[in-house]
Amino acid sequence: MSRPGQWWRRKSTPAKVETYTRWSFHFFALIEVGVLGLPLLGQGRLPHAVWLFLLVCGHALFAALVASRALDWTRGLRPQPLRLMWALGAVSALLAGTLLALVDRGVGGDDTATALGTLFVGLLGFGGGSITLGIRSRRRVLGLVLGFSTGTGLVLFALDDPVVAALAMALATLFAMGFFTFTSVFSVWLLNAVYELDAARETRARLAVAEERLRFGRDMHDVMGRNLAVIALKSELAVQLARRGRAEAVDQMIEVQRIAQESQREVRDVVRGYREADLGAELAGAHGVLTAAGIACEVSGESAAAGLPGEVQSALGWVVRETTTNVLRHGDAGLCVVGLRVAEGQVVLTVENNGASGATGSGGGSGLAGLRERLAAVEGTLEAGPVGDGVFRVVAEVPLTSVAHEVAS
Numbered sequence: 001m002s003r004p005g006q007w008w009r010r011k012s013t014p015a016k017v018e019t020y021t022r023w024s025f026h027f028f029a030l031i032e033v034g035v036l037g038l039p040l041l042g043q044g045r046l047p048h049a050v051w052l053f054l055l056v057c058g059h060a061l062f063a064a065l066v067a068s069r070a071l072d073w074t075r076g077l078r079p080q081p082l083r084l085m086w087a088l089g090a091v092s093a094l095l096a097g098t099l100l101a102l103v104d105r106g107v108g109g110d111d112t113a114t115a116l117g118t119l120f121v122g123l124l125g126f127g128g129g130s131i132t133l134g135i136r137s138r139r140r141v142l143g144l145v146l147g148f149s150t151g152t153g154l155v156l157f158a159l160d161d162p163v164v165a166a167l168a169m170a171l172a173t174l175f176a177m178g179f180f181t182f183t184s185v186f187s188v189w190l191l192n193a194v195y196e197l198d199a200a201r202e203t204r205a206r207l208a209v210a211e212e213r214l215r216f217g218r219d220m221h222d223v224m225g226r227n228l229a230v231i232a233l234k235s236e237l238a239v240q241l242a243r244r245g246r247a248e249a250v251d252q253m254i255e256v257q258r259i260a261q262e263s264q265r266e267v268r269d270v271v272r273g274y275r276e277a278d279l280g281a282e283l284a285g286a287h288g289v290l291t292a293a294g295i296a297c298e299v300s301g302e303s304a305a306a307g308l309p310g311e312v313q314s315a316l317g318w319v320v321r322e323t324t325t326n327v328l329r330h331g332d333a334g335l336c337v338v339g340l341r342v343a344e345g346q347v348v349l350t351v352e353n354n355g356a357s358g359a360t361g362s363g364g365g366s367g368l369a370g371l372r373e374r375l376a377a378v379e380g381t382l383e384a385g386p387v388g389d390g391v392f393r394v395v396a397e398v399p400l401t402s403v404a405h406e407v408a409s
Helices: 014-041 049-074 083-105 109-132 139-156 163-243 248-275 279-292 312-328 368-376 402-408
Strands: 296-300 337-344 344-352 381-387 391-399
Touching: 014 049, 014 109, 014 163, 049 109, 049 391, 083 109, 083 139, 083 312, 109 163, 109 391, 139 163, 279 296, 279 312, 279 337, 296 344, 312 344, 312 368, 312 381, 312 391, 368 381, 368 391
Parallel strands: 296 337
Antiparallel strands: 337 344, 344 391, 381 391
16 A cells, blocks of 8 residues: 555656646635635625625635636646636626625625625636636736726726725726736746656657667768678679689688678677666766756765776666666656765665656666666676655665676686
């Protein structure tokens, strides 16, 4: 059974921001009921206070529904909820108009009028903020705020309210709606920015892989291009000499055989250089890549890498490369600590990060199973798993005595 809060740690940073944004707007419904609805029940002289309270609750739930659908549209999960947005705007205007009528009739006295005025401004603010989540154009957002504010002033002026009172209510509506609409616009912008940054980080990782493939392709072309051209020319020359019965054809084919064997050796060298990872370079590369991605990285024990056998450096270098890649792609880490130490005849590499899924990988050659295969070639072991509150640790151990024995033999 998963521990409490583990579902949150497994989420990526964009998913966490989206969840936080959604629940913030759901929480706005509770704020609307608590700040605007509950005070109505304390107004003893206000008739139908219970019904007004229920209307506030219904408006809050409706606004939360519109906010949820609008955020779905922002993330491309649903079509734009235009009908719901228009309906919420109409309901908010209708309730606001009813409240203005009650205030104009002087229902409940001055204290009640203040409460109804606060309710009026709050309904328009919460309703306008939810509607704004479904609007992409900033001009339309501004038009929505100015429209409701201007309409408030005109309605109050039409009801023969004093100009100062009408202007004050219009400004209060402007500030309230402005605050909530700004909150909505900023929340959507922040959510989209986080997803775009995450996509950019994924693209950067893919570009790094593509760049490595291009480098390998260039190396193979440099090695094989010239040799294959020489083999083709000498083979053609040998064919011509053989047709003429010349003994030099044998010498040309011997040369072709030599070049082919040399090409095989050079290809093996290129592949070996591609498959073998230099531990020191991988440690420095991990620090640079993680730091560039905004993840604090601490590396210790780099000096111990220089004295290790080549097979050990290659195996541990792949551990550093794979775990670093997985921290970038799959985790939500803010700190990654890499440590290398040699003690009691074995070398120990430890990679820790505070993203619970940051070191996991898929099976096969690119995951933990592939790392275990590489370490098994030098009699090493690999352990990986969570060790604390959101901390994931990978520990690779390789005995140096066995490696030294293999080199000596």
